[in-house]
Amino acid sequence: CVGSRTEERPYCSRVCCSQAIKNSLKLKELNPDMNIYILYRDIRSYGLMEEYYTLARKKGVKFIRYDINSKPGVTVEDGTLKVDIKDPALGEDLSLSPDLIVLSSAIIPKENDELATLLKVPRTQEGFFLEAHMKLRPVDFGTDGMYVCGLAHSPKLISECISQAYAASARASTILSQERIHVGGVVATVNSDLCAACLTCVRVCPYDVPVINEEGFAEINMAKCQGCGSCASECPAKAIDLQHFRDEQILAKCNALLEGVLLEGVL
Structure with a gap:
């Protein structure tokens, strides 16, 4: 995790682990002999993504866990990258010399203070827009006729963004398809x-x-x-x-x- 699950951004970006595993499988497909190391705190391959995690291990992708108090260190010696990490399973310090380091960076919300104030819609502590109810109204704002989807709502995969966009458009169509709208009497x-x-x-x-x-x-x-x-x-x-x-x-x-x-x- 780079930029998330920290004191500044305690939330999980959710897509980082899955993207790292997906990229490793693609590289193994191109070159089965390639050595790939994934350094992680926790592998959060939720749902069916667990199958890709298992497949990556079978194809030889090496997963090395690290502790939050002993993060990997990156240095350059004589033009060569060097990564030092302590393997908690072995209890030993490891030194890797990779050709390339790929960072799984965090998903950070845009500066939407002005938009949230203009529309008078709530946001989470992290800065993402907050729905009216997680279970009963997952794409609705508290204000009728306004809906949220995608990364404006929270970090999620592209497939989840598309599904939520379908839900938001379906909710909007229930209003646009009516000639008249009946409102409650408590106004x-x-x-x-x-x-x-x-x-x-x-x-x-x-x-x-x-x-x-x-x-x-x-x-x-x-x-x-x-x-x-x-x-x-x-x-x-x-x-x-x-x-x-x-x-x-x-x-x-x-x-x-x-x-x-x-x-x-x-x-």
Whole structure:
């Protein structure tokens, strides 16, 4: 691992081990007598990739494991590459003189701070975009109509990128194929007489829904509103209500709930 599984980037890039094994098998096919060494911390050939790992060992590819506290060292002596590594299985220091060193470099996310802020979509600690739910909505963002796939989501193989792209396009087609879209009834509404256009709702909404219209008060697109209630709870002028959860409705429920207790004189 070069550039991943470190303190700076603790995640696994997932494709490094598989690519190294694939390249070694191709080289063995071109020249069966070629000596190939793969230095690794952990071979993470998940899924059916384990078959290629087994095949590479059978074809003579040598795998040498190293410890995180004793990483391989590379030097050049008289124009010749030299790699020093301690084999934990043998308990001895080995010295290799390869013709070529190939690094399995990490997959690093692009600088997408501005895009994430513009679209108001979440990201992981590593900088990749975060889906709404790993199992139930694996390609959806929290905002309806926005989807993620490929390396923008996480490190993955090309085949996995293609599969996820199919899933994202299928999800998008469910919206594009409809003439009308039915949305839920739990959405925020604005009382224009009370709105002071203070931009509080615009700043706190995680889905970038409220805007200040030409008439000078906040306007909420009901098709985009997720009914989280952030704007209604933060509005200093109390100009925003959440349908079916208005203050009057909540207070009426509380009064009805506590009515029996009050009658008994407990409070």
